Amino acid sequence: MNNRLYGNLIFELSRKGRQGYTLPRNTYGSHTDELPASLRRQAALKLPECDELTVVRHYTNLSHDNFGVNDGFYPLGSCTMKYNPVIDEEIAALEAFAALHPLQPADTCQHALGLYYALQQSLAELTGMKEFTLNPCAGAHGELTGLMVIRAYHQSRGDEARTKVLIPDSAHGTNPASAAVCGLEVVEVKSGPDGLVDVADLERLISEQGPSIAAMMMTNPNTLGIFEHDIPLITQMVHRCGALMYYDGANLNPLLGVCRPGDMGFDVMHVNLHKTFSTPHGGGGPGSGPVGVREGLEPFLPTPRVVERAGTYSVETGDYEQSLGSVGCFFGNFGVMVRAYAYILSLGRENVRMVGPLATLNANYVKESLRDVYELPIGGLCKHEFVFDGLKDKSTGVTTMDVAKRLLDYGYHAPTIYFPLLFHESLMIEPTENESLDTLDAFIQVMRRIADEAKTDPERVKAAPLTTPIGRVDDVLAARQPVVTFKQMSHE
Amino acid sequence: MAKVMEGLRYSESHEYVRVEGNYGFVGITDYAQHALGNVVYVDMPEVGDEVTAGEEFGAVESVKAASDLISPVSGTVVGVNEALEDEPELVNKDAFENWIIKVELSDASELDALMDAKAYTDYTEKL
Amino acid sequence: MYKYFPHTEEDLQLMLRRVGVRSLDDLYADIPEAVRFRREYNLPEAMSEVELRQLFSEVSRSMQNAPLTVFAGAGVYDHYAPSVVQHIIGRSEFLTSYTPYQAEVSQGTLHYIFEYQSMMAELTGMDVSNASMYDGATATAEAALMAFASAKKADTVLLSGTLDPKVARVVETYAKYHGIRIGKVAARDGVTDREDLSRRLQAGGIAGVIVQAPNYYGIVEDFSGLSDEVHAQKALLVINSVAADLAVLKTPAEWGADIAVGDAQSLGIPMSFGGPGLGYMCCTEKLIRKMPGRIVGLTRDNRGQRAFVLTLQAREQHIRRQKATSNICSNQSLMALYVTVYMSLMGPKGLREAAELSYGGAHYLCEQLQQTGYFRPCYDQPYLNEFCMRYDGDVDALQAGCADEGFMAGVKLDEHTVMFAVTEKRTRDEIDDFVDTIKQIREEQA
Secondary structure, three states: OOOOOOOOOOOHHHOOOOOOOOOOOOOOOOHHOOOOOHHHHOOOOOOOOOHHHHHHHHHHHHHHOOOOOOOOOOOOOOOOOOOOHHHHHHHHOOOEEEEEEOOOHHHHHHHHHHHHHHHHHHHHHHHHHOOOOOOOOOOHHHHHHHHOOOOHHHHHHHOOOOOEEEOOOOOOOOHHHHHHHHOOOOEEOOEEEOEEOOOHHHHHHHHHHHHHEEEEEEEOOOOOOOOOEEEEEEEHHHHHHEEEEEEOOOOOOHHHHOEEEHHHHHOEEEEEEHHHHHOOOOOOOOOOOOEOOOOOOOHOOOOOEEEEEEEEEEEEOOOOOOOOOOOOOOOOOHHHHHHHHHHHHHHHHHHHHHHHHHHHHHHHHHHHHOOOOEEOOOOOOOOOOEEOOOEOOOHHHHOOOOOHHHHHHOOOOEEEEEEOOOOOEEEOOOOOOOOOOHHHHHHHHHHHHHHHHHHOOHHHHHHHOOOOOOOOOOOOHHHHHOOOHHHHHHHH | OOOOOOOOOOOOOOOEEEEEOOOEEEEEEEHHHHHHHOOOEOOOOOOOOEEEEOOEEEEEEOOOEEOOOOOOOOOEEEEEEHHHHHHOHHHHHHHOOOOOOEEEEEHHHHHHHOOHHHHHHHHHHHO | OOOOOOOOOHHHHHHHHHHOOOHHHHHHHHOOHHOOOOOOOOOOOOOHHHHHHHHHHHHHHOOOOOEEOOOOOOOOOOOOHHHHHHHOOOOHHHOOOOOOOOOEHHHHHHHHHHHHHHHHHHHHHHEEOOOOOOOOOHHHHHHHHHHHHHHHOOOOEEEEOOOOHHHHHHHHHHHHHHOOEEEEEEEEOOOOOHHHHHHHOOOEEEEEEEEEEOOOOOOOOOOOOOOHHHHHHHOOOEEEEEEHHHHHHHHHHHOOOEEEEEEEEOOOOOHHHHOOEEEEEEEHHHHHHOOOOOOEEEEEEEOOOOOEOOEEEEHHHHHHHOOOOOOOOOOOHHHHHHHHHHHHHHHHHHHHHHHHHHHHHHHHHHHHHHHOOEEOOOOOOOEOEEEEEEOOOOOHHHHHHHHHEEEEOOOEEEEEEEEEEEEOOOHHHHHHHHHHHHHHHHHHHH
């Protein structure tokens, strides 16, 4: 139960004179006032002053207002909320990794460089790419890096005119945003009624704009959870016009053990280690978004690079003439890589291959068990996830938002809602391979109960959630006059 | 049902212009504010900026959507509705009363290409 | 089946029947055979937990003298973090949750991010903060994009020559692809050449100026008058700082910055071979809607209670797509929790005491190194806890020798220059041992 006192802001628990730390005795004296006054902080530093137990209780209480994978089923579509193995945390916390300085001499961190290299190679094997950089810190960061690889490639051939990217209308919002940050213009490709890329529309766009197209970005299976089975044809069309294929690895999970982006004809891709390789999402980060390239594109990868020669690893930051540059100072989110590598080693080749099929089975099982009460706009087999377009019976006025909020009352995290934008009432469910039949059955039962409630007591569903620490929030109030710090709040 | 006001000129991207002499008051239509929902922010240009017919000059944001503002006319911005800085919700209260920018028109003939109230009513009914 | 797969044979049969397929393979009937992967992965076989632990403990043992006693920084610092920090981080309600989309079951995350934003705004003196970014380098690159987007016609961002070259390289990379021109301002005597900067500003077309305080060489530069000069050209001033240093140094707000960015690894986050860290970004209230990244705001729920929620989302990629302020769609949330718990424990007094200890240790080390006769300071400029020394011997040999004895002897800047850093974690004894080690190495070389 949440304790009201400790649930205040830490600033409100502060009392002047309390402290929550101990430091070694200072034998040097306080000398920062030797710095010229013009270089010193003048403003008071109004941070909280708290004792240790107050801090522990405050954050422990806050954690009770949260919901993680360890608390319950988290079918958040497109986010691949897998179980985060505890052993991976144990290994990442080893001092041998956590206490390393990124610039220490290479012969004192061979184990860490070796891990980077081995993970890079494992990802190459799992995806059919030639080489990976692990430096990008997240999926979107990987997309940007990958697009930079593509631009660097075209520029190396003197083909400066390629400034457009083809992106399906069902794509994740990060795809067009990454393209824009990379200085590329977005050309949207339509989806057909089957939810797949409309090949005729693609053909038209290519014939009209071919020489100005740098790449096509795709996720496969797409955001509807459907495999783009025309992919061999699509890659052929795009390659023929001189552009490259980019694979958004957000939906890689269902393909483990089944097929590889490299074999589908993709040239550049990113992997989300925090999705497919089970590292914790941490409330929104840190993630890791390694970028892989096919043979021939390695020269364009960013620096620093970890290089292996005769079993010895070194770091090269030097001048690779064709490298795109750098997207970070060091090796990206190394701590995340340790977890991902431990996960791959734990599963081993025999279990990795089961990930995709079991995730796909779970998703199809839930879909088939609910499609009589929820609107399934596109039938057939899905992969790791699928999208309902709200309740089948729209007459009750109960929306996807209401269903999502009601699920919270029953102890489930909500699915992804109102994405993809192709449907008005999108409800996107991704169960992952870690969920048992019992969990899925219980969830199905609750989803059906909510569909019933929508008919018998719609007002109750619209008022949900009723059992959570807070009710529905006023988004408009927050956005009109944003208050984003304690200081601003005190001025209110 | 969304209101349409007589005497104004309308664009397909749901901006209106109310002409007074050589000046045009540009805002979004009642239809547009309905579609957006609660407006939380209006991103406006500065006085002195040039706007071009058919080009973006700002944006209107609601909590879950954002829509670019496309100028129906060309000219120089001679005024912005500062009340919207603190009370963007005025756009929801009365979209026609609460214009967004005042433009000194550089080419009044552009107005001919815009719809009148009747044409705009027909246009929105088909959407 | 495997420990992470709960499917029994009966479950599988039941589920396949419900789906209407005969085998797991049939779930992929829509995938053309030509792109199916039909062989074994070339990966090791599954390892038991016992084997996994063994492997990694062998790996750790193979690392001699691990971990090193670090006398280096250059962006990553070996600070002390109270035990409570790691304990709170380990709570699975924080660790295993995702971005707080559903505010009703994410108040824990939203609440601490609001506290984080409040603390960073306080530390930098700025009005507002976002919910954090990947790291200091990318936050700086995002600031360059923000300056560029805020400018009407200006297309150039100036980088001080005393900006960390690793950060500069990231900014230049982003700029190159985004279509921003970069101007490099000269450095003189370890500080920004203000005359060169003025000249470039007056030439026009400048959208933003990025400087670092303390700068890459550890020097606390005097930026008096800079913000007026930058603002006169309608450009934005961006100051990059190591977060912990701002407890005692003049804040970006006090220098008149529009955007404050940098790395906050110095506030309770392990070095972890350079990541994950945390990039912070704070700015003036006026710029808040141009700021990239997630932002948590205050609001009320339908029961009248105080609540926190992700806000200003109309700037973001999931709504704006290619017109978003940035492509970033996450924050380093867990790392923000490190920083928040750390600052809650340390408070204003603890941060200042840590800075005093670091300052004292660094100046003590600098003196001791000079007394060996092998080193002299490169610059006669004020510094906090990081400084450059001219070494009269072979820097590589020095660093290798020190590593053999368990010390990381600074970061090599060139054949004759080493940059050292000291934090509150380094005791006077460690400093003395380190200096003795250097003397021994020299004696052996002689």
